[in-house]
Amino acid sequence: MNAGTNRLWQVGKPNDDIHGGMALVRGHFERGEGAVPAVGEGQVLVRAEYFSPDAMNHAWVRGMPGKFDPLAPGTTMRGGVAGTIIASLNPDWPEGTRVTGFLDWADYSLSDGTDHMGVPLQRIPDGVASASGLVTLGMSGVCAWLGLAHFTRPRPGDTVLVSGASGGIGSIAGQLVPLFGARPVGIAGGAEKCAAALANGFDAMVDYKAHDLPGQIAKACPQGVDLFFDNVGGPLLDAALVNMSHYGQVLICGGTAHYGVKPEPIYNHIHMAMRSLTMRGFFYFDHVDLWDGARQRLAHWLRDGRIREWLDVEEGFEAVPDAALAGFHGGVKGRKLIRIA
Known part of the structure; x- marks a missing residue:
């Protein structure tokens, strides 16, 4: 198959670069078109249905030291994609298979069965919506599960504070915390997001846009924070550190506060020593061997209703540029996706 037009988004070289080259801006997105790729031996052609804007767009445009170089201007954008294999010369991936992976942000992407990160495409199981392949069974859900089940393991009775509670990872983490017998408390921006997060499973919420963030956390977590699941960093991490319980844990899953601006210093790090805290982080792509087990558990809980998805489609x-930038400016209510087909 090679007839027709393939719409795509390319990396631009903007004139409105700001913050010393740290921010992802509208000028990084250039609309382009090409021919639908022809499928070669061992390849498949994926027709995209959804794009998933997230931190990986920022990382690919800016580069990630030690992981990959930035994409050159004119290169097709990359990101999370859910779609269907519509042509295949690879016996392991038959036509009609629904898949997700980090592919081209285009109507059609070629693959040899792996994505741009070099990991196998992920099959979307029967009974699961295509969007869920990018959300609960994608990086959001898997990060939430791995962070809780493999890298921290909250105990019954613990208070778990989750930043980015209205986002993709945070909204799922808040629903998983009670499975460990622990209490989920979230941080989000604005009364509307806080109310929605409460309805989505959090026991209490903290509004980082209101005054006295450390005081709000203290009120919501009167016995202290046993585990801080951090997707944001910056002032939120600083406020959490002064509220940690003795021998508490801090898990760094993301840092959206730093994607578009110069990183702010952490002033309260002395509490790491004063309260004998443990801080660790994890990189999603370093743990591919754990994905299948996580996806199986998450799919079960999704089907039986213990996980509910909060989507912003x-x-x-x-709509791609504005939707992709919204996550860096607090403009997301739930897990942002773009339905292109």
């Missing part, structure tokens, strides 16, 4: 190919 934009419609149309032209």
Whole structure:
């Protein structure tokens, strides 16, 4: 198959670069078109249905030291994609298979069965919506599960504070915390997001846009924070450190506060010593061997209703730039996706 037009988004070289080259801006997105790729031996052609804007877009445009170089201007954007294999010359991946992976942000992507990170495409199981392949069974859900089950393991009765509670990872983490017998408390921006997160499973919420963030956390967590699951960093991490319980844990899953601006210093790090805290982080792609087990558990809980997805879906190919930038400016209510087909 090679007839027709393949819409795509390319990496631009903007004139409005800011913050010393740290921010992802509108000028990084250039609309392009090409021919639908022809499938070669061992390859498959994936027709995209959803794009998943997240921190990986920032990372690919800016580069990630020690992981990969930035994409050159004119290169097709990369990101999370859910779609269907519509042509295949690879016996392991038959036509009609629904898959997710980090592929081109285009109507059609070629693959040899792996994605741009060099890991196998992920099959979307029967009975699960395509969007869920990018959310609960994608990086959001898997990060939430790995962070709790493999790298911290909250105990019954613990208070778990989750930043980015209205986002993809945080909203799922808040629903998983009670499975460990622990109490989920979230941080989000604004009364509307806090109310939605409460309805989505959090026991209490803290509004980082309101005054006295450390005091709000203290009120919501009167016995202290046993585990801080951090997706944001910056001032939120600083406020959490002064509220940690003795021998508490801090898990660094993400840092959205730093993606678009110069990173802010952490002033309260002395509490790491004063309270004998443990801090660790993890990189999603370092733990591919754990993905299948996580996805099986998450799919079971998704099907039986113990996990509910809070989605913020934009419609149309032209919505890509604004939707991709929204996550860096607090403009996301739930897990942002873009439905292009």
